[in-house]
Amino acid sequence: MRAVMVMFDSLNRHMLPNYGCDWIKAPNFAKLSERMVTFDKCYAGSLPCMPARRDLHTGRYNFLHRSWGPLEPFDDSVVSLLRRHGVYTHLCTDHGHYFEAGGATYHTNYNSWEFARGQEGDPWKGQVEDPHIPESLSGPKIGDLWRQDWVNRPHLDSEEKQPQAVTVANGLSFIETNRDQDNWFLQIETFDPHEPFFTQQKYKDLYPHVYEGKHFDWPDYGRVKEAPEEVQHAIYEYAALVSMCDEYLGKILDAFDRWNLWQDTMLIVNTDHGFLLGEHRWWGKNIQPLYREISNIPLFVWDPRYGRSGTRSDALVQTIDLAPTLLHYFHIEAPKDMQGRSLHQVIEQDRPIREAALFGIHGGHVNVTDGRYVYMRAPNGPENGPLYEYTLMPTHMHQPFGVKELADIELQEPFDFTKGCRTMKIRANTYLNPYLYGSLLFDLERDSKQDSTIEEPETEARMIRHLARLMRENGAPEEQYERLGIPRDGNVAEETLLAERLKRKEGYETDLGIGERWTAEGRNLYLALKCLAPAKLRETADVRLSGYLSSRQTLEIGADVVSAFAVELFGGDTRIASVLRQLFAVPKP
Template identity: 35%
Template sequence: MNSIVIVCDTLRRDHCGPYHHGRPLDRVTGDAQQPWVVPTPNMDRLAEKGIVFDHAYCGSTPCMPARRDIYTGRYEFLERGWGPLEEDDLDLPRQISGPPNRSLTEQLREGNPVSYFITDHFHMWEQGAGNYHMGYTGFEFVRGHEADAWRTDPVEFPCPDSERGTKLERHFRNVHLTRKSEADYFAAQIFTKAAEWLEANHTHDNFYLHLDCFDPHEPWDPPEEYVKMFDPRGYDVERFIPQAPYDEWRKHMTEDQLKHVQACYAANVVLVDKWLGKLLDKMDELDLWRNTMLIFTTDHGTYNGDLGRTGKLQTHQYDAVSHIPFIVAYPHGGQGTRRQQLAQLVDIYPTVLRAAGKRCPDDRHGLDLTPVLENEHARFREYAISGMFGKSVTITDGRWALHQSPVADNQPLNWYGTCLAKFIPYDLGPYRDGRREVFDCASWPTPTWLSDKADDPGELVNLADRERGQLAKIRQALKETLTRLHAPSEQLERLGLAD
């Protein structure tokens, strides 16, 4: 069976039609959102072809840790933070296509499927990560998004005043020099190139195509006609904010400015959805639904006014960040249905390997979704976990969510692996016995939090003091889950779960 995996960065679940069902945003996730309906007809179209998971959650955050979850089938945040693949990582494309740096003829002769990677996510190449493309048979990198150090032409170019002198300035120079029409927007290029690759390569047996689309990650600068769907002013505003601060929004913006930021984000989602349709059209044209599994998801969501915040990080993995869209089109049934089992990004690894006819290595944290795809009543995991290295850890059964904060000194804590913390810095000690001690790691300044998402989907009320019995139950579940996953034992100590 062929496999296609599509990861759209920072895609909020409530902006996707298969989850909002045509309802305005403020009726889906609360009055922090605007009364807009975000049209995503192609995501709806994909849902009709596939299986929608109502309880899918990210694992490691933010961007690159989530990708290592996908590439290795293991939760990275339990062992280290943002970094590259390491020599002993059994990365997914290499498990499918065999050792890299060989001819395609040799690879196919050995019975290894073709794998291909298309992305505009420059962090895949940036120092501090930089090698996630290496296991594929082939890859294509669309240049210029966000802080990609690409064009240096000494020209005048439009750029928001807030971004002059920052790395994001690179984005506006790049697009000024290269963007001539909507087809030049990054999401458009990604899905167009994917459709072209399918046209040329669809006769390969059991191929694996991985798309990593950086949109709708900021900067949010979609075509103005899309912005006007939500804010009639378009870009004719006093202050254009292409990247909302990762902070309490009232410290940086007025309510009117927040509304425009929300409009730009929603417009970017609509842009992504439109060009997703180009790939779905090609799937229809080539009749690939009969022998191709397609997984559509994101790495995490983002705060967009929720809990008084914009951006990621800052605090616990509340629902706006951790609860993600996850849709699987499966050739052998389930079209137009939904699943209530708890899915996570680590599950992509064993599921794709099974589709490719490859054995899944031992000691993976992910679970093969195939039984759930084939049987809506199949037993699966009881709890999903997520977190950022050295911060709080979240566990949920789909209704109750516990965000467990560390003890006061957040020790002991170790960074496992040979890489250094280059992109998101940590104070690391010398490398000894496969790890580095982490010093002076501050966690989020937010107390342990217990939410009942059935009554409080926005997780506004902390029930940790009121629901002592439920708190004890889910804390025990977190302890047992970490033990079953063979998480480093010091994780239990720093989280106050060792006793």
């Protein structure tokens, strides 16, 4: 028995022909729905990149206990379990996060691995002289990452040199070498179509359009500030990269045809999450609410044991289900701490495997869906706490936790999945604060694009019960219930939900009592400012804003006034003002 996983990064479901997109040129993706089972209600679990990969390895949610980080010593990695039972595992990837401090324990679980260099700001080619960087709409705001990307690009001047092409070639070489062998798992994982949307001209030519603006293939995460033609150009750049992904997916499908791998080889095609390309006025994936464009992800599975092809499933499934699916395929029992469910039940019998699913980012909304409704539960107050990281691997994306973060760590008694290990308990620092948006309820049956929220207290109360039950099953830290303002049993009265909305409205409608005149943008940003501020500054913000207005001899409070006040309030901390601009025009509750 053999299995191949083809994993893309930031692959948008709504940009694929399999899910209704009629203009993207992706014939090989379309073939997946002819040869495999297409899942319509697959959701991510933990976001973004490495949290999603921990979900994939361990079959359980990462985001309730910690943020970005490596595999933990107590984790059950599906790759390690396969190896332990005699299945050879190989990784071909160009995903640079595996080789940073915050991802360094994932690739080492495989028997062997190959890394293709050059994606995003991969510290690959050394060049002391600054590279030529064209004037860009997104600008060199991301420092060394941006600079290094432009050092790397001249070395990727032909298609066969691009990391995705190298990654797939490595995967095909493994298949050709080992096609007559049994008991192996191959993961072919490319960073594309993750930004920057950098590809060769032949793919750009698939999407001809008139554009005379600045270079723009790497949007900043945040509110859309660009003109419509600039947004559309970036969408076409993304589309070109999806078409390149399609080209190389086709090479893998050709290999399955050529060597008749369909007969005895499982194929999984998946992604970690989607990406907002201007929808909901956002770029990116990890600041704003996790709309369907981010959380509802594509998934295709071929299981040769059942031979089901050309079918669709509306069963609610998640990334955490892939580990137990692989274990079941190789006749290996899943460990008790793995909470995902094998997809064989869906593929063989079209049987649902869950009522509801959680998804989220550490410190963000805790989201739950039952397939029709999506409920995004915000924290109970602007402090977004209490919130802690629980880990034995205190590492951010690029570096370990700082000494200040570790200065007051505690030891946490074991969770039920840490195998008797106590973990560090570290106060979390997060720029996310979903209190800005409040709790949001959507009915996807009536509003598939999530253009407007609904107020149905009975439905909201039911979704909270789902959410609390899944949190309990995941062994969520007790303070997460306090942060969200829900009881552990999830039983919340409808009257309580109404009182929450009134309290939030009062917090939004600040009245300084001096006859000030607010713009909508000013109110939005002032609420954002209060959410960003430490408790002591938050308590004195209204008084200090009154004094600030008096010193400027104005009563008009717009976005510019709040941004300037933020710099003064935080002692010249321009980072806060930058975050406020990123969160510009936060929706009114």
